[in-house]
Amino acid sequence: MKLSELPLDTWVVVEPMARDEVKVLSTHATQLQAETERDKRNHGLRAPRYSAIKTLTPIASAQGCTAQVLHKQI
Numbered sequence: 001m002k003l004s005e006l007p008l009d010t011w012v013v014v015e016p017m018a019r020d021e022v023k024v025l026s027t028h029a030t031q032l033q034a035e036t037e038r039d040k041r042n043h044g045l046r047a048p049r050y051s052a053i054k055t056l057t058p059i060a061s062a063q064g065c066t067a068q069v070l071h072k073q074i
Contacts, residue, residue: 006055013037013052025050 003020006012007027011034014022025041028034034052041050 003055004058006053008055008058011052011054013041013050015050028052 001022001024003022006022006024011028011031013025013028013034015025017023026034026037028037031052031054034054038050038052042048
């Protein structure tokens with residue numbers, strides 16, 4: 001899924017795919033739920049791969065603008 005297509009105001013756990021694409025693995029109502037899921041998926045990996053994020057405003061990726069995203073990774 002392109003970053004510009006992420007659901008707004010929803011916590012999601014994602015896996016990076018390409019430069020501006022991620023695979024949405026799960027959606028959550030709260031930050032705690034998303035971070036718990038992210039930590040479960042990252043458990044045992046040498047380097048964390050999965051992230052818990054929340055997109056706050058639309059992303060204008062075609063114009064090269066950056067997203068306002070809450071991104072929390074261990």
